[in-house]
Amino acid sequence: MMRPRPTVADLRALKGRRQLTMLRYFSLDEAEAAEAAGIDVASVPLDLLARPRYREVAPSIFSMTGLTHLEAGRPDDYLRWAGEAMGKGADAVYCSGSLRTVEHLAREHIPVVGHVGLVPSRATWTGGFRAVGKTAETALRLYEEVKAYESAGAFAVEIEVVPAEVASAISDRVGILLWSMGSGPGCDAQYLFAEDILGANRGHVPRHAKVYRDFAAEFDRLQQERVAAFREFVTDVESGAYPENRHLVRMPPAELDAFLSGLDGRAAGRAAE
Structure with a gap:
């Protein structure tokens, strides 16, 4: 209570x-x-x-x-x-x-x-x-x-x-x-x-x-972990390990084909102007 x-x-x-x-x-x-x-x-x-x-x-x-x-x-x-x-x-x-x-x-x-x-x-x-x-x-x-x-x-x-x-x-x-x-x-x-x-x-x-506790040491440990995580992110971007397929939104194949065809057609039309 x-x-x-x-x-x-x-x-x-x-x-x-x-x-x-x-x-x-x-x-x-x-x-x-x-x-x-x-x-x-x-x-x-x-x-x-x-x-x-x-x-x-x-x-x-x-x-x-x-x-x-x-x-x-x-x-x-x-x-x-x-x-x-x-x-x-x-x-x-x-x-x-x-x-x-x-x-x-x-x-x-x-x-x-x-x-x-x-x-x-x-x-x-x-x-x-x-x-x-x-x-x-x-x-x-x-x-x-x-x-x-x-x-x-x-x-x-x-x-x-x-x-x-x-x-x-x-x-x-x-x-x-x-x-x-x-x-x-x-x-x-x-x-x-x-x-x-x-x-x-x-x-x-x-x-x-x-x-009663040692939060300063814990904050230091968390900061080290923060830096390490950011470095791993940088490495993944540079190597192509991020993003993986599971991080992406994919378009249905038929819609993708229609989009690419339409995109090519519009691009060709603009080039002819």
């Missing part, structure tokens, strides 16, 4: 009761696999989420989409975009903008997810792509930031690359959901990128990522 897709209220009711699973993925194949595997939450590009087949293959996954504040613009622009995203099937929107923007969206009942810790679009303010909250002072600032998101109306925040003890202590003291990316098991969801889980990431693999 198909499980029902959770609502925001359902997710909030699960705080402290169990760990949710969360993925970032980019294709219908990954969405279908996530559904079959029982993934709870996904972060999905809007162009994927808006495809008609998305909800066919992932009917029960709570799916959020988002833009950074640099992409979305002013609060009203963000609100307009968020409304369009919800209309295309999003269950929530990610917002890395200011608390004023978060509050602007939440006031219109848009389910909003914020971001604390290592936020790529704001990393210059926290020292670059490194852990955040390793001192008491910065950890307390994280707590205040999470509380500010909660007060602004966000129902969840992604907490990225924060010491596990800090994330757990904050989660215990707030009502907002904390979705952990590299911030330990004391939060409400564990969040990874599908490309890391599948071993398809050919760049930097984060410390918190766990690789």
Whole structure:
């Protein structure tokens, strides 16, 4: 029996009761696999989420989409975009903008997810792509930031690359959901990128990522097979091995004779003109 897709209220009711699973993925194949595997939450590009087949293959996954504040613009622009995203099937929107923007969206009942810790679009303010909250002072600032998101109306925040003890202590003291990316098991969801889980990431693999399969090697093998198949095709064309009779459409003999006679007659007539 198909499980029902959770609502925001359902997710909030699960705080402290169990760990949710969360993925970032980019294709219908990954969405279908996530559904079959029982993934709870996904972060999905809007162009994927808006495809008609998305909800066919992932009917029960709570799916959020988002833009950074640099992409979305002013609060009203963000609100307009968020409304369009919800209309295309999003269950929530990610917002890395200011608390004023978060509050602007939440006031219109848009389910909003914020971001604390290592936020790529704001990393210059926290020292670059490194852990955040390793001192008491910065950890307390994280707590205040999470509380500010909660007060602004966000129902969840992604907490990225924060010491596990800090994330757990904050989660215990707030009502907002904390979705952990590299911030330990004391939060409400564990969040990874599908490309890391599948071993398809050919760049930097984060410390918190766990690789379960080696798709990169399989992609390399398939590419070698692709090149080999194309070479065999080239060889067959050059040698005359392709096309074979089974690849061709043949005309009935009587029709062929009539066609060739008519063709010869027309050709002769044109030559005489």
